[in-house]
Amino acid sequence: FQANMQHMCEAGRTLRYAGGSVVRHALSLLSGSNGAPLRASACSQRHAVLQLTFARCLRKSSSQITGESDELADSNLRKMDEIFSGDGSDRGVKKWGKDPWKVKRQHYTRHVLNLTKKDKLAEAAEVFEHMTNAGVYPDTAAYNILIAGYGRSGKIKEAFHLFNEMKKRALEPSNHTYSSLLNACSNAGPPAKEYLLKIQEEMERRNVTLNGIATNAHLSAMASCRLHEEAFETYEKMSSQRLNPDLQTFGTLLQAASKDERNGLERAQRVWLDLATQDNVAPDTLCYNQLLLCMREAGIPSSMRKPLPEAKGEGEKEPRTRKVVSSPPRGVLAANAKEVATFVLPPSGHEIRLCLGRWGERWLTREDTLGLLEAMKKASLFPDVVTFNLLIGLALDTECVLKAMEEANIPPDRKFWIATIRSLALRGDLKGARAILEKWELRSDQQAYQALAMGCVSMEDGLKLVEEMETSGIRPNEFVIGTLVGNATKHRAFEYLTSLLKVMKHKEIIPNATILQMLERAADNPPASPWQLKRHQGFKGYYTIWKTTMSPE
Numbered sequence: 001f002q003a004n005m006q007h008m009c010e011a012g013r014t015l016r017y018a019g020g021s022v023v024r025h026a027l028s029l030l031s032g033s034n035g036a037p038l039r040a041s042a043c044s045q046r047h048a049v050l051q052l053t054f055a056r057c058l059r060k061s062s063s064q065i066t067g068e069s070d071e072l073a074d075s076n077l078r079k080m081d082e083i084f085s086g087d088g089s090d091r092g093v094k095k096w097g098k099d100p101w102k103v104k105r106q107h108y109t110r111h112v113l114n115l116t117k118k119d120k121l122a123e124a125a126e127v128f129e130h131m132t133n134a135g136v137y138p139d140t141a142a143y144n145i146l147i148a149g150y151g152r153s154g155k156i157k158e159a160f161h162l163f164n165e166m167k168k169r170a171l172e173p174s175n176h177t178y179s180s181l182l183n184a185c186s187n188a189g190p191p192a193k194e195y196l197l198k199i200q201e202e203m204e205r206r207n208v209t210l211n212g213i214a215t216n217a218h219l220s221a222m223a224s225c226r227l228h229e230e231a232f233e234t235y236e237k238m239s240s241q242r243l244n245p246d247l248q249t250f251g252t253l254l255q256a257a258s259k260d261e262r263n264g265l266e267r268a269q270r271v272w273l274d275l276a277t278q279d280n281v282a283p284d285t286l287c288y289n290q291l292l293l294c295m296r297e298a299g300i301p302s303s304m305r306k307p308l309p310e311a312k313g314e315g316e317k318e319p320r321t322r323k324v325v326s327s328p329p330r331g332v333l334a335a336n337a338k339e340v341a342t343f344v345l346p347p348s349g350h351e352i353r354l355c356l357g358r359w360g361e362r363w364l365t366r367e368d369t370l371g372l373l374e375a376m377k378k379a380s381l382f383p384d385v386v387t388f389n390l391l392i393g394l395a396l397d398t399e400c401v402l403k404a405m406e407e408a409n410i411p412p413d414r415k416f417w418i419a420t421i422r423s424l425a426l427r428g429d430l431k432g433a434r435a436i437l438e439k440w441e442l443r444s445d446q447q448a449y450q451a452l453a454m455g456c457v458s459m460e461d462g463l464k465l466v467e468e469m470e471t472s473g474i475r476p477n478e479f480v481i482g483t484l485v486g487n488a489t490k491h492r493a494f495e496y497l498t499s500l501l502k503v504m505k506h507k508e509i510i511p512n513a514t515i516l517q518m519l520e521r522a523a524d525n526p527p528a529s530p531w532q533l534k535r536h537q538g539f540k541g542y543y544t545i546w547k548t549t550m551s552p553e
Contacts, residue, residue, distance in 0.1 A: 105131070109142045116149030124149060125158075140166070144176045151184035156192050159184040175214045178203060182217035186224045193225040209241070216248045223256035231256040232267065247284060250275045254290035257298055264298025265354075269343060276346035285381050288372075292390035295343070295354055296362065304341045305356065345375045354394075361426065366397040373404055385410055392419045417442060418451050425455030443472040446480065453483040459496040462487070466503055476503075478512045489518045492527055494539040501546050511550060519543060 108131040115124035128146055131138060143166045150159035159181055166173065181199050185192040203210070210218060215238065222231040235253055238245055250271055257268040268291065275283055339356040350371050355363045364372070369391065376383055383391075388405050395401045398420060405412060412420075417440050424433040433452050442448040449469055456462040462484045469476050481504060488496035497519070504511060511519075523540045527533055 104134075105136045105138065105142070108136055109138070109145065112142060113145050116145060119149075119153065121146075121149050121153060121155070121158075137169070140171045140174055140177065143171065144174065144180060147177060148180040148183070151180040151182075151187065154184060154187035154189075156184045156188045156195050160195060160198075173206075173208075175208075175211050178208060178210065179214040179217045182214065182221040185221040186217065189224050190226055192221070193227070196221050196225050196227070212243050212246065215241075215243055216246070216252060219249065219252040219256070223252055223259065226259055228256050228260040228264075228267075245274075245278070245281070247281050247287070250281070250283070251286055251290055254287060254294060258290065258294045259297070261299040263301045265294055265300045265341060265343070266304055268294040268298060269304075273344075273346060283379065283381075285376070285384055285387060288376055288381065288383070289386050289390060291343075292372075292387065292394065295352075295364075296390065296394055300341050300354075300356070305339045306342070308338065308340055308355075345372075348375055348378060350375050355396075362394060363396045364391075364394045366395075366400050369395040369397065369400055370404075383408055383410075385413055385416065388412070389416050389419050392416060393423050395423075398423065414440075414442070414445070418445070418448050421448055422451035422454055425452050428455060430455050430461060444474060446474065446477055449474065449476070450480045450483055453480050454487075456484060457487045457491055457493075459488075459493060459499055462496060463499060463503070476507065476509065478509060478515065481509055482512065482515045482518075485515050485518050489522045492522075492532065494522070494532065494535040497522060498539045498542050501542060501550075505546060505550055516547075519547075 108127060111127050112124045112131075115121070115127065124146055128138065128142070131142070143162055147159045147162050150156070150162070163173070163177065163181060166177070178199065182196070185196040185199070188195075202208075215234070219231050219234060222228075222234065231253065235245070235249070238249075253271045254268055257264045257271060260267060272283070272291065275281060275287070338358050341354045341356060343352045343354060344350075345352060352368050352372055353365070354368075355365065357363070372391070373383065376387075383404070388401060388410065392398060392401050402412075405416075417436055421433045421436055421442075424430075424436070430452070433455065437443065437448055437452065449465065453462070453465055456465050465480075465484070466476055469480070481500060485497065485500055487493075488500060501519075503509075523543050526536050526540075
């Protein structure tokens, strides 16, 4: 009954354009002889009829204000007749019960939920809007359902628009509301950083205490927005808030560590040690995949870097560095790995040595590759295709990875072979990479050629790659050309850069922002050696003319 009164007062405020006489008359009907409100059990039918009367007045007044056509107004009135059964008979009361608006709101909410589960967000939004127009105002649960649907799709603007609308209706957000908004930030990625900071300020202002699910969503959002320090600070506060971290918490922290370019691997080691001390939580295959991602991409601090042990032969005055075949970046052959970073896998205590080359490359020896797979086997875990896709980019011995895939009965997919091409190309084995490209019929795949381009550091290899793509009927895109430009820029190959500029002009390949930034850096930083200075001047002169016609602006 109080909710009915609140709804009718809202309708009354909207009807101020049409005059207050109708509102006063209707409110008088809801009062007894002494002015006290009637009991809900005594006036259920009258409530339904009066609500329909309010809805009719509301629609007629709004049609006059908004210029709505009579046909549309009549159509909306018929919909309201169906919603409220406003014929004044007992049939409407029996159909909807004592609180017809509440039953109808549940019906709308279930309909919105079913549509969001099917990812039909546009239809769900239409139902939600019609629900409001029909006078059945949504509650916090209804808002949470649609916000969660937008959050899963990464539509952060729509999610926050609903959140602001929810606050305007004086509805109190719940943990589910904040969890859905944080999931929207997580799925939207780094561009959602501004929204994440806003929702954090909102939670601090309201003094909100998040539960475990919402805290995991908060950690995931900070990891996606590259707020690594804040993510680990939030993790450290969980014990004081009496929140027990679960497997999702540790997986999210490993994800945050993989994006930390300074101390990522050290933080991943600390997270893995904390995971081993948990009683009811043990790492799964997803955690091992996140660990491999950290080994491939996370920053390695100096505290974890150690020089490789030196071996000294008899009669030798100079120490001899232990040779480890290291895969150089961009196809440059490096003689030795210079450093090693050790990662301990508790509870077995197995040490995984990550070899670090002079150019920043990272590789696992055959022994360490098999040791990682053995650690998973002891934990009764089975690697999946993602595990092997990540492992092939680190393993020095590709044959042992292929053998392990065969034993696990996992057939290699397209992503695996592209990762293999990338690994061989970075190692300088362009012949082996081209053999895989030919064997598995990847001649029509742009991503395969982009992986192959990572090893084309010489002008001869780069131009040969462009010619091979033309023979296969593929036009090089800006990503393949951008990889080649990165190779030439890294090694200060100015003749190579000039040739690539000519290829882009001839093929009419519009450069993206990344390519232009690399070219600008190469043009603005002349070399110190005199013999390269002349080549740099030739490149800079051609680039000045080239960018006037090829720049996107």
